Amino acid sequence: MSAEVVRDRSPLGWPVWVGVAALGAVSLAVVALKRGETINALWLVTAAVAVHLIAFRFYATFVADRVLGVDPARVTPAHRHNDGLDYVPTDKWVLFGHHFAAIAGAGPLVGPVLAAQMGYLPGTLWLLAGVVFAGAVQDFVVLFASTRRDGRSLGDMIKTELGPIPGVVASFGILMIMIILLAVLALIVVKALAGSPWGTFTVFATIPIAILMGIWGRFVRPGRIGEMSAIGIVLLVASIVFGRDVAHSPMLAPLFTYKGEALALILIGYGFVASVLPVWLLLAPRDYLSTFLKIGTIVGLALGIVWVRPELQMPAITRFVDGTGPVFSGNLFPFLFITIACGAISGFHSLISSGTTPKMVENEGQLRLIGYGAMLMESFVGVMAMVAASVLDPGVYFAMNTAPAILGTTVQSAAAAIANWGFVVSPDMLADMARQVGETTILSRAGGAPTLAVGMAQILSSAIGGQAMMAFWYHFAILFEALFILTTVDAGTRVARFMIQDLVGTAFPAFKQTKSWGANLVATAVAVAAWGWFLYQGVVDPLGGINTLWPLFGIANQMLAAIALAFCTVVLFKMKRQRHAWVTIVPLVWLVVCTLTAGWQKLFDERPAVGFLAQADRFARAAAEGKLLAPAKSAEQMAQVVLNNRIDAGLTALFMVVVIAMLGFGLRAIVKAAAADGITTKEVGDGVPDLRSHAA
Amino acid sequence: MACRICGLTLPDGGEIGRFVGRTARLMVGVPDYDTYVAHRRDRHPEEPVMDRAAFFRDAQDRRYGGGTKGVFRCC
Numbered sequence: 001m002s003a004e005v006v007r008d009r010s011p012l013g014w015p016v017w018v019g020v021a022a023l024g025a026v027s028l029a030v031v032a033l034k035r036g037e038t039i040n041a042l043w044l045v046t047a048a049v050a051v052h053l054i055a056f057r058f059y060a061t062f063v064a065d066r067v068l069g070v071d072p073a074r075v076t077p078a079h080r081h082n083d084g085l086d087y088v089p090t091d092k093w094v095l096f097g098h099h100f101a102a103i104a105g106a107g108p109l110v111g112p113v114l115a116a117q118m119g120y121l122p123g124t125l126w127l128l129a130g131v132v133f134a135g136a137v138q139d140f141v142v143l144f145a146s147t148r149r150d151g152r153s154l155g156d157m158i159k160t161e162l163g164p165i166p167g168v169v170a171s172f173g174i175l176m177i178m179i180i181l182l183a184v185l186a187l188i189v190v191k192a193l194a195g196s197p198w199g200t201f202t203v204f205a206t207i208p209i210a211i212l213m214g215i216w217g218r219f220v221r222p223g224r225i226g227e228m229s230a231i232g233i234v235l236l237v238a239s240i241v242f243g244r245d246v247a248h249s250p251m252l253a254p255l256f257t258y259k260g261e262a263l264a265l266i267l268i269g270y271g272f273v274a275s276v277l278p279v280w281l282l283l284a285p286r287d288y289l290s291t292f293l294k295i296g297t298i299v300g301l302a303l304g305i306v307w308v309r310p311e312l313q314m315p316a317i318t319r320f321v322d323g324t325g326p327v328f329s330g331n332l333f334p335f336l337f338i339t340i341a342c343g344a345i346s347g348f349h350s351l352i353s354s355g356t357t358p359k360m361v362e363n364e365g366q367l368r369l370i371g372y373g374a375m376l377m378e379s380f381v382g383v384m385a386m387v388a389a390s391v392l393d394p395g396v397y398f399a400m401n402t403a404p405a406i407l408g409t410t411v412q413s414a415a416a417a418i419a420n421w422g423f424v425v426s427p428d429m430l431a432d433m434a435r436q437v438g439e440t441t442i443l444s445r446a447g448g449a450p451t452l453a454v455g456m457a458q459i460l461s462s463a464i465g466g467q468a469m470m471a472f473w474y475h476f477a478i479l480f481e482a483l484f485i486l487t488t489v490d491a492g493t494r495v496a497r498f499m500i501q502d503l504v505g506t507a508f509p510a511f512k513q514t515k516s517w518g519a520n521l522v523a524t525a526v527a528v529a530a531w532g533w534f535l536y537q538g539v540v541d542p543l544g545g546i547n548t549l550w551p552l553f554g555i556a557n558q559m560l561a562a563i564a565l566a567f568c569t570v571v572l573f574k575m576k577r578q579r580h581a582w583v584t585i586v587p588l589v590w591l592v593v594c595t596l597t598a599g600w601q602k603l604f605d606e607r608p609a610v611g612f613l614a615q616a617d618r619f620a621r622a623a624a625e626g627k628l629l630a631p632a633k634s635a636e637q638m639a640q641v642v643l644n645n646r647i648d649a650g651l652t653a654l655f656m657v658v659v660i661a662m663l664g665f666g667l668r669a670i671v672k673a674a675a676a677d678g679i680t681t682k683e684v685g686d687g688v689p690d691l692r693s694h695a696a
Numbered sequence: 697m698a699c700r701i702c703g704l705t706l707p708d709g710g711e712i713g714r715f716v717g718r719t720a721r722l723m724v725g726v727p728d729y730d731t732y733v734a735h736r737r738d739r740h741p742e743e744p745v746m747d748r749a750a751f752f753r754d755a756q757d758r759r760y761g762g763g764t765k766g767v768f769r770c771c
Binding site (some may be wrong): 284494 | 722753
């Protein structure tokens with residue numbers, strides 16, 4: 001039935017597709033095989049576009065028609081519940097934009113930048129293979145499942161298809177993952193702003209700017225989003241320009257110069273205040289700014305790469321595939337995959353795909369474009385981030401991403417340390433780069449954001465403005481990342497607060513009163529304290545924080561994806577479509593193997609840089625002998641490092657237990673579904689009335 | 697307006713502008729007001745219709761207002 005309706009999908013004939021395939025094959029060959037000299041970034045971009053197009057045309061169509069059996073004749077929730085507000089049949093391209101804006105965040109920009117330490121090749125290959133066979137499939141299938149269930153959330157669907165206990169386990173897992181995510185994102189901002197008055201000033205300036213926009217959109221010209229956003233963007237650009245004067249002013253600069261610890265405390269306080277303010281005052285307007293700036297920057301970066309056609313300075317593969325790299329610790333398998341995470345497959349998208357998007361789908365035939373297609377775009381953003389990191393001189397890249405304990409604090413010591421790894425960089429070059437981007441130093445600015453910012457500044461300033469504009473573009477990129485991270489911190493704290501109220505409310509119903517200020521403040525404080533604690537420990541971490549927290553975040557994110565894919569597999573079995581269930585089983589098995597291996601190594605690896613328990617032991621032993629290990633400066637701090645690492649270990653173990661439990665629940669449901677005579681899936685809707693009798 | 701070379705009908709500037717506007721507004725969670733008004737007239741002719749400002753406030757409240765499904769993105 002569905003095969004007939006979808007035949008008109010490809011307006012292009014076979015000769016065009018043969019051409020795309022040939023172009024893709026040649027580009028991939030250049031990317032993969034050329035050694036010893038630099039290659040142009042366009043090869044990488046061309047290879048990515050060709051792979052995405054072919055996957056969309058062929059594999060996604062296969063998943064839609066054969067695996068899922070999408071049915072364009074079936075009435076979608078947008079039509080059935082049309083209320084002109086939440087449920088609205090929406091043009092597929094408008095909805096594509098909505099969905100892409102909802103899934104695109106800081107993740108796909110940061111992960112590939114960190115992964116570049118192993119060279120551009122391994123990361124790029126995973127960004128492409130991962131999205132085609134794992135990430136886009138997950139987004140698509142979850143969107144499909146939710147569209148067939150009135151747009152219900154992943155947690156809800158797990159509850160009805162797998163049972164109430166799996167539902168609670170999954171919800172608890174999601175809360176834990178959010179806490180880690182908020183901490184690591186906040187840490188990225190701290191790392192980018194520490195000791196940078198220019199950056200700190202512009203980020204602080206976004207608060208009054210957003211409040212002005214909020215008042216404008218609420219009282220002066222209600223609902224004029226275009227106007228308020230234009231005002232906001234003009235003021236933001238002005239704040240970037242004025243930031244240079246602030247940084248050079250002996251009076252103003254100290255007001256905006258903070259160490260990491262102080263910034264962490266400021267951010268924690270800010271998170272608390274921001275998340276209890278009315279949404280129209282700060283959260284909503286800043287969300288508008290960050291959304292439009294994000295889309296604009298992504299488009300700008302794509303145009304910039306095509307216009308400038310930069311050479312990739314990073315080797316295809318570096319020596320750090322052996323796991324000794326300074327940016328993140330651990331071997332290529334599994335840690336490259338854990339590090340890249342979002343650009344290839346992100347568990348968070350399963351929450352978005354079962355959020356507002358399924359309520360607006362006009363026709364099931366469009367699910368492929370929105371679910372699969374938007375994720376391909378996300379992977380493309382990841383490839384661009386990889387390009388931005390790889391156009392930097394490798395020496396500069398490693399200087400920016402290595403902890404001070406290894407580099408020392410001067411450009412001389414840093415250049416010497418990097419030369420030991422076989423990358424040539426002169427102290428002058430490092431000092432020059434810092435001067436060009438308007439900072440006092442670029443050493444040890446881990447976290448991905450500053451590296452991406454320098455890479456973007458190099459590309460964009462080659463296109464517009466030349467070297468004179470480099471500092472502007474650098475601070476523009478920092479601001480753009482900080483802006484949407486702060487929006488996430490604010491919104492995420494609210495969501496975590498409601499989750500906590502929900503969870504605690506099951507025991508103490510009074511706590512569920514979201515109108516009660518007491519319960520709200522307590523739950524908000526708990527949420528902020530939870531991520532704030534991990535943030536602060538990241539700031540004082542001996543390995544630089546990102547090195548510790550990013551893998552924890554990656555493991556958590558990929559485990560959520562495993563939970564979503566397990567759910568998708570159960571649904572396929574319940575639909576009696578298990579002949580094609582390998583489409584979700586293959587990525588599921590990969591994710592489980594990858595995350596459990598990573599989790600195991602984070603727990604028990606003997607290298608202190610990799611294993612949390614080994615690191616805890618190292619500090620405990622030193623403390624017992626009365627010694628101090630950097631960066632701890634006192635016995636209390638030594639004890640703190642030991643405790644932090646043990647808590648990280650406990651959290652890792654918890655994530656592993658959650659995913660193993662969910663696998664068990666999934667398996668049980670699959671066995672039951674396979675044994676049942678008919679279709680047992682619990683879809684809703686009027687398209688398939690005969691299914692309902694089986695479901696009962 | 698039809699293209700002189702290939703004969704295809706291309707969208708005019710106004711159409712493109714409206715499309716971009718609608719996409720941009722939905723990106724930040726504000727649905728199309730005209731669609732909403734048309735829907736209310738069609739299906740609930742005797743019930744009141746929110747004005748633009750109230751519609752905007754309502755959209756904001758529903759997007760950020762509460763529950764465990766607020767806007768939350770990472771990657």
